[in-house]
Amino acid sequence: MEEGYQELQESEKWEIRPGGKYYVTRNGSSMIAFCIGDELKSYSYKVVASHSDSPTFKLKENAEVEIREKYTQLNTEGYGGMLCATWFDRPLSIAGRAVVKSNEKYVTKLVNIDKDLVLIPSMAIHMNREVNDGYAYNKQIDMLPLFGGSACKPGNLKKMIAEELEVEESEICGTDLYLYNRMMPTKWGANEEYISCPQLDDLECAYTSLKGFLKGRDKNTVNVFSCFDNEEVGSGTKQGAGSTFLYDVLYRVNLALGKEEEDYYRAVASSFMLSCDNAHAVHPNHPDKTDKNNCVYMNEGIVVKSHAGQKYTSDGVSIAVFRDICRKAGVPLQFFANRSDMEGGSTLGNIAMSQVSMNAIDIGLPQLAMHSAYETAGVKDCCYMMKAVEAFFNASIRV
Template identity: 75%
Template sequence: MYEEIVSGLTSFIGKSPTAFHAAANLGAILYENGYQKLDEGEKWEIKPGGRYYVTRNDSSIIAMNVGEQLEDYCFKIAASHSDSPTFKIKENAEIQVRDKYMKLNTEGYGGMLCATWFDRPLSVAGRVVVREGKEYAAKLVNADRDLLLIPNMAIHMNREVNKGYSYNNQVDMLPLFGGSGCRKGDFKRLIAEELGVEEDAVCGMDLYLYNRMKPSVWGADKEFISCPQLDDLQCAYTSLTGFLAGADDHAVNVFACFDNEEVGSGTKQGAASTFLHDTLYRTNLCLGKGEEEFYRAASKSFMLSCDNAHAVHPNHPEKTDEGNCVYINEGIVVKSHAGQKYTSDAVSIAVFRGICEEADVPLQFFANRSDMAGGSTLGNIAMSQVSMNSIDIGLPQLAMHSSFETAGVKDSYYMVRAVGKFFDSPIEAISVRPQQ
């Protein structure tokens, strides 16, 4: 039961070193389950009972399972994000050091724990644009071998390092690529060879570092899982699995996974873009419905914003709120914030609580300490484009934004069950009568 989901999750993450790969692999799963790919630049034909998906920028994806009885319908959405904190390779990346080393110039993407990137095998992956005749084509690339490493400085050269060190991204975080035999141009040549194209055909690169360490299931009862990118590919994979397992015939059931959450979502493919609104509105029009019907449907709709949450740290329990703290393997987390960084409110909490009771899934509640700033996620950002009831949920984890994070074996199963029940539930089950 748990093992099958964890096996699928680790396989998915292993094949998804970047948001581009994650979106492609989510699309492959959808295609295998009978979903037809749409192109934003082409005319759409969407029919009741149909299954479709569409991508934007090759890094965000939205899928729709369209019900057949849509006289009075709504949208049911489970949303997550495809990106994780990492380091992006700069355009002119190669830096020679005294003709003895070649390192690569990078810059930070998102808020990572820098110390976790040292002294472990790394590689590079992402999207490359190549010229094919008079056209350009985007291609995925993954140098699937131990290629790079960011070496720590020996304690003998920094005796005070264990008392605290401030990492400089331009100095400390540059990966070693080669030795004295490496020359400028070798990196681009390697990428061209990986793609099987001429070096001159490579016209643009969106490349990122990724951690090569293999996933590990560990603990006294094998209750923990550690691997890269659990935030947020754990939610992306489990919410997709739940989406595929359930559907309401009176709804347009939607799975969404957005890029760029870790840097604010303010891109053409992020949650702050028009991608979700455009997709829902075009679907509504293709079904022969007008603007009035779209807004009526949106008013009855509901979104699960799925992004992982901070579990109580075993060495620092004081860092979490005493009464609103969560633990690994004890259920899905509902996240709330008085300043509205999370979308959860009394209405959405009541609805989701009922769904989890029906699914026999345990629920936990998280709030930040009132004297500490917390993070944010994509829920309230997406709602600025298309408004509906929404709740922010996630799975508890340790070491968020580490290059090797830890979560619970049971919790992935809980998310699949709850999301499946959400999509199976009738419209009435996700609605609350307004105040009289």
């Protein structure tokens, strides 16, 4: 990597040293990177966590569906809780991975059909006069993308993927393929204060926390950047925040540094995590949907999320620590809590705590249209998060 990080394999013995920089992936979709301090006598971990996935549609194994020999649709199923209406009438394509058999070995290859390939057409209002009064979208009927016309024959999709990968169709043994939105990002507003693009939740936090991590350094800690897959479907996979991935990496770091088991548990007890996942900004058309005192706005700073039912990890201790870090860094904070009569969402912080328990706070960046195919956030907030995460990794925190 350009930043000097060395890749480690989970299936191999780790050789690491103080001052070293390393990263490890699981499933090709989750990553943990860590930077080891030079002076690890009594040490701790400082961790940032985000997630890499967003709501979309996954192609089923037998994906092509013919309609009266005139159309070919792709058979999909929903991944995560998306806003279905936002996926209609916009250019989409397919990306993911394929497993290819080569010389008696299975090799994973990334796939991206880099063109406007499919589209989910709306039904005309003349055929559904009540659609603007509320409509329950059926994912098996309403949400299937159109792939081609009468000239499109069964097998065309696999042929296209094989051509993209420059392999024989018979060599493709498995796939994980998803729809993605092809609309380009844009900066807009009276003063160009907003950005809109797909997957701001949670790639905005993943990107900004990574940038802050790369600038941070502390000789007495192991700085850790973690980005997990499958948060949108519960984090319960081998590569999710609920898996042993974070525990496995932190524990193996301790062992590879020649530390004892007791050192590991002492380090974790002294550690701190920033769980970074975006938050709901006040909607200009529906300000009543948020708590009137604990609500947040784009371009006004990082959001600290709290919940009495413990859906978020934030508490008085972690808020106090993070508030001081941001004060010294000159980063503004906002505070979010759900209306007491409305159920809110959850995130990966508490799920990760089931495997590795440490002091933690849930933070994020304010945005509109969460889980839309095209989301909106504030330009300034990206800079705030990078600055705060850098300050976090440079700070001396002993719990």
